[in-house]
Amino acid sequence: MSQSVNRVILVGNLGRDPELAARREGDGKIANIAVATSESWNDRNTGERREKTQWHRVVCFNDHLSSVIERRCQKGTLVYVEGHLETRKWTDQQGQDRYTTEVIIDRFDGNIKVLGNGRNTGEGRFDDDRPSRSAAPRSAANTPGGSDLDDEIPF
Amino acid sequence: MSQSVNRVILVGNLGRDPELAARREGDGKIANIAVATSESWNDRNTGERREKTQWHRVVCFNDHLSSVIERRCQKGTLVYVEGHLETRKWTDQQGQDRYTTEVIIDRFDGNIKVLGNGRNTGEGRFDDDRPSRSAAPRSAANTPGGSDLDDEIPF
Amino acid sequence: MSQSVNRVILVGNLGRDPELAARREGDGKIANIAVATSESWNDRNTGERREKTQWHRVVCFNDHLSSVIERRCQKGTLVYVEGHLETRKWTDQQGQDRYTTEVIIDRFDGNIKVLGNGRNTGEGRFDDDRPSRSAAPRSAANTPGGSDLDDEIPF
Amino acid sequence: MSQSVNRVILVGNLGRDPELAARREGDGKIANIAVATSESWNDRNTGERREKTQWHRVVCFNDHLSSVIERRCQKGTLVYVEGHLETRKWTDQQGQDRYTTEVIIDRFDGNIKVLGNGRNTGEGRFDDDRPSRSAAPRSAANTPGGSDLDDEIPF
DNA sequence: TTTT
DNA sequence: TTTT
Numbered sequence: 142m143s144q145s146v147n148r149v150i151l152v153g154n155l156g157r158d159p160e161l162a163a164r165r166e167g168d169g170k171i172a173n174i175a176v177a178t179s180e181s182w183n184d185r186n187t188g189e190r191r192e193k194t195q196w197h198r199v200v201c202f203n204d205h206l207s208s209v210i211e212r213r214c215q216k217g218t219l220v221y222v223e224g225h226l227e228t229r230k231w232t233d234q235q236g237q238d239r240y241t242t243e244v245i246i247d248r249f250d251g252n253i254k255v256l257g258n259g260r261n262t263g264e265g266r267f268d269d270d271r272p273s274r275s276a277a278p279r280s281a282a283n284t285p286g287g288s289d290l291d292d293e294i295p296f
Numbered sequence: 297m298s299q300s301v302n303r304v305i306l307v308g309n310l311g312r313d314p315e316l317a318a319r320r321e322g323d324g325k326i327a328n329i330a331v332a333t334s335e336s337w338n339d340r341n342t343g344e345r346r347e348k349t350q351w352h353r354v355v356c357f358n359d360h361l362s363s364v365i366e367r368r369c370q371k372g373t374l375v376y377v378e379g380h381l382e383t384r385k386w387t388d389q390q391g392q393d394r395y396t397t398e399v400i401i402d403r404f405d406g407n408i409k410v411l412g413n414g415r416n417t418g419e420g421r422f423d424d425d426r427p428s429r430s431a432a433p434r435s436a437a438n439t440p441g442g443s444d445l446d447d448e449i450p451f
Numbered sequence: 452m453s454q455s456v457n458r459v460i461l462v463g464n465l466g467r468d469p470e471l472a473a474r475r476e477g478d479g480k481i482a483n484i485a486v487a488t489s490e491s492w493n494d495r496n497t498g499e500r501r502e503k504t505q506w507h508r509v510v511c512f513n514d515h516l517s518s519v520i521e522r523r524c525q526k527g528t529l530v531y532v533e534g535h536l537e538t539r540k541w542t543d544q545q546g547q548d549r550y551t552t553e554v555i556i557d558r559f560d561g562n563i564k565v566l567g568n569g570r571n572t573g574e575g576r577f578d579d580d581r582p583s584r585s586a587a588p589r590s591a592a593n594t595p596g597g598s599d600l601d602d603e604i605p606f
Numbered sequence: 607m608s609q610s611v612n613r614v615i616l617v618g619n620l621g622r623d624p625e626l627a628a629r630r631e632g633d634g635k636i637a638n639i640a641v642a643t644s645e646s647w648n649d650r651n652t653g654e655r656r657e658k659t660q661w662h663r664v665v666c667f668n669d670h671l672s673s674v675i676e677r678r679c680q681k682g683t684l685v686y687v688e689g690h691l692e693t694r695k696w697t698d699q700q701g702q703d704r705y706t707t708e709v710i711i712d713r714f715d716g717n718i719k720v721l722g723n724g725r726n727t728g729e730g731r732f733d734d735d736r737p738s739r740s741a742a743p744r745s746a747a748n749t750p751g752g753s754d755l756d757d758e759i760p761f
Numbered sequence: 762t763t764t765t
Numbered sequence: 766t767t768t769t
Contacts, residue, residue, distance in 0.1 A: 144564060144684065144769055145618045145643040146531060147660060149691070150305065150458075152376060152411070152611035156449045175449050178610035178690075180406070195612060195692060196449050219411065219609065221307060221456055225643075226614070226691075227660060228707070230605065235700065240605055241451075242693070242707035251335070254454060256307070256374065257412050294311045294330050294351050295540065295550060296396075299529065299719060299765055300488035301462035301686060302505060304536070305613075308455040333455035333535075350457060350537060374454065376611060380488075381459070381536075382505060383552070385760065390545065395760055397538070397552035411609060450695065450705060460615065462686060462721070466762030485761070487763045490716070504763080508761055527763060529721065531617060551761075561645070566617070566684065567722045568764085606640070606663055606706075621766035642767045661766080682767060720765095723768085 147225040149244045151197055152256065153178040155218045159210050169204025172211060176222060176244075198243040199224065206246070206253065219257040223247055302380040304399045306352055307411065308333040310373045314365050324359025327366060331377060331399075353398040354379065361401070361408065374412040378402055457535040459554045461507055462566065463488040465528045469520050479514025482521060486532060486554075508553040509534065516556070516563065523565050531564040533557055612690040614709045616662055617721065618643040620683045624675050634669025637676060641687060641709075663708040664689065671711065671718065684722040688712055 153176040162171035176199050181192040199222055201207050214220065224246045233239050246252050308331040317326035331354050336347040354377055356362050369375060379401045388394050401407050463486040472481035486509050491502040509532055511517050524530060534556045543549050556562050618641040627636035641664050646657040664687055666672050679685060689711045698704050711717050 143644045143646055143657075144566060145645075145767095146533075146561075146564065146615060146686075147618070147643040147645075147662075148460075148533075148615040150611060150613040150615075152307075152409070152609070154610070175451065177449075178612040179608045180610075180612075181608055192608075195690075196451065197612075197691060197693075198451055221611075223456075223458075225660075226662060226707075226709075228605065233702075235702075237698075237700075238605075239704070241705075242691075244691075251456075254307070254456065256454060294332075295538070295548075296330065296351065296353055298489045298491055298502075299462070299721060300464075300490070300763095301460060301531075301688075301716075301719065302488040302490075302507075303460040303615075303688075305456060305458040305460075308457070333457040334453045335455075335457075336453055347453075350535075352457075352536060376456075378611075378613075380505075381507060381552075381554075383760065388547075390547075392543075392545075393760075394549070396550075397536075399536075406611075409609060409611065450693070450703075462617075462719070464763035464765095466764095485762065489764070491765085502765090506760060506762080529764075564617070605661060619767035619769095621768095640766065644768070646769085657769090659767080684768075 149222070149224050149226055151176055151178060151199070151220075151222040151224075151244065153197070153220065153222075154258070155214055155216055155220065156196060157216050159214050161207060161211055169202075170207035170211075172201040172207035174199045174201075174210065174214065174220070176220065198241065199246065200243050201246040201253065203246070210253065213255050217258045218255060221254040221256055223252040304377070304379050304381055306331055306333060306354070306375075306377040306379075306399065308352070308375065308377075309413070310369055310371055310375065311351060312371050314369050316362060316366055324357075325362035325366075327356040327362035329354045329356075329365065329369065329375070331375065353396065354401065355398050356401040356408065358401070365408065368410050372413045373410060376409040376411055378407040459532070459534050459536055461486055461488060461509070461530075461532040461534075461554065463507070463530065463532075464568070465524055465526055465530065466506065467526050469524050471517060471521055479512075480517035480521075482511040482517035484509045484511075484520065484524065484530070486530065507532075508551070509556065510553050511556040511563065513556070520563065527568050528565060529567040531566055533562040614687070614689050614691055616641055616643060616664070616685075616687040616689075616709065618662070618685065618687075619723070620679055620681055620685065621661065622681050624679050626672060626676055634667075635672035635676075637666040637672035639664045639666075639675065639679065639685070641685065663706070664711065665708050666711040666718065668711070675718065678720050682723050683720060686719040686721055688717040 156175040156177050160173040162173060176197045177194050178197065179192055179194040181190060183189070184191050201210060222244060224244045226242060227245050228240050228242045231239050231241065311330040311332050315328040317328060331352045332349050333352065334347055334349040336345060338344070339346050356365060377399060379399045381397060382400050383395050383397045386394050386396065466485040466487050470483040472483060486507045487504050488507065489502055489504040491500060493499070494501050511520060532554060534554045536552060537555050538550050538552045541549050541551065621640040621642050625638040627638055641662045642659050643662065644657055644659040646655060648654070649656050666675060687709060689709045691707060692710050693705050693707045696704050696706065
């Protein structure tokens with residue numbers, strides 16, 4: 142179990158179209174996206190509005206989800222991403238150790254969501270792309286004879 | 297410090313317009329919103345598409361933020377909410393104990409975000425509503441002479 | 452995809468031993484735990500230390516994980532829980548509609564972690580309980596010839 | 607508001623004692639900690655147990671919280687950290703651009719918690735260190751005449 | 762009921 | 766470097 146947690150949640154816009162990486166043998170497609178988050182504040186001294194953008198390297202190792210990213214996302218798309226941090230080591234041309242930190246999208250179901258923009262305007266549901274391999278959520282309220290909460294706001 | 301964590305993150309749509317509650321003395325405005333989240337899956341047995349909606353009572357005790365909710369949110373608005381769970385006890389008309397669980401929006405800055413729909417279409421930034429009381433984010437990259445990451449994707 | 456997110460993170464202590472519910476046909480064991488979170492603050496007016504505890508109904512529908520909860524958790528155990536909110540409707544003895552909100556533990560791997568106390572003191576790893584059905588994490592750094600970050604501190 | 611979210615949650619152990627950085631003028635103390643998270647799995651091919659550790663640079667820019675980290679944390683301490691990602695640019699000795707990604711602890715209250723080990727065994731509460739500047743949580747259940755949930759289990 |  |  143490892144007594145540890147490594148969790149990242151991002152909501153932001155793609156800075157460019159997704160890059161579909163070369164397929165590694167047996168592993169399927171890999172998608173790389175650049176996600177921007179920004180915060181703004183009023184400068185204490187000048188009173189001016191300031192803004193700061195962070196760019197995040199987000200990587201998807203799942204073949205099917207990468208295809209969906211390819212189809213549904215483009216420069217400007219607003220996405221929700223849930224993943225974990227990984228820092229990988231590489232060697233630059235001068236032979237020096239370099240480290241790059243990425244957000245790895247964790248699991249298939251629900252860890253990336255298209256929230257707006259891009260190609261997702263009214264063309265049907267994302268889930269339509271998925272084969273029926275997705276299991277039913279496991280909980281009481283999904284059982285037959287269960288809640289009719291779906292039909293009305295219960296409060 | 298209490299060695300505990302109580303954290304909720306929701307992205308969903310408002311099921312109705314916000315309700316601005318009566319002002320409690322000295323506490324400012326309170327906003328109540330009904331947020332829907334849903335998940336869908338293919339039924340194992342029938343193969344049919346099924347969907348399940350959850351409704352969340354979300355409460356904001358901050359006066360200023362409640363005003364913003366009032367202005368910026370309406371039925372259908374997609375919001376991001378970050379808060380914590382509270383269950384409060386009350387007594388019904390039969391004199392019985394009842395419990396209601398709500399998501400309390402945690403702090404002012406950034407714990408509710410309008411992601412789409414509603415009144416937020418191109419009318420300027422949410423932050424324009426805020427007085428300059430918001431402090432500058434505290435971190436290295438915000439210092440003078442700092443990063444020019446804002447101008448370009450660095451990867 | 453549903454354009455929505457419903458996510459709860461708790462770190463808190465069990466208020467009593469886990470309750471293993473009756474097995475529903477075909478669904479395996481269900482575990483119910485009561486998790487307390489608390490926050491404390493200094494009262495603005497009196498200056499006294501005040502504390503507030505929240506109790507959370509946490510439910511696990513996974514058979515194997517429920518067994519682990521049964522073995523590893525007891526009254527007082529500190530746990531990390533990651534799940535989502537569900538409110539289910541039921542009818543009380545007076546025939547009135549009632550609603551109960553629970554935190555449903557999301558998926559098997561890593562969504563409950565024993566952080567301390569209870570029976571988890573030095574009795575071996577939680578993972579030893581698991582059969583080898585757990586898949587390898589999918590990411591670059593796990594590939595053969597990959598990173599040797601594990602062996603040394605990169606900063 | 608910026609329509610974006612940048613959020614990191616870590617639970618892990620300190621790999622070394624905290625490093626208290628030089629004070630920047632007017633900004634107070636800065637604490638740097640190295641937090642390890644790890645995951646383990648059974649190798650698909652060999653069946654062997656494998657483990658992978660990630661190291662996270664975590665930075666605290668808050669003076670008071672940095673003092674607490676200094677006192678309460680040491681090599682081996684298990685901590686909960688909530689923050690956001692920042693990547694800062696710097697120039698190495700060869701004059702090349704380099705980027706380092708860090709987790710910045712977000713705000714004062716509750717964004718770092720000592721969960722175990724280290725110096726936190728029975729020496730009194732963390733909160734005792736804090737002056738009474740912490741405001742009361744704002745919510746219904748904290749009001750006078752409010753809930754007595756604290757005293758009894760509601761389920 | 763828990764815990765600090 | 767940590768921890769299980």
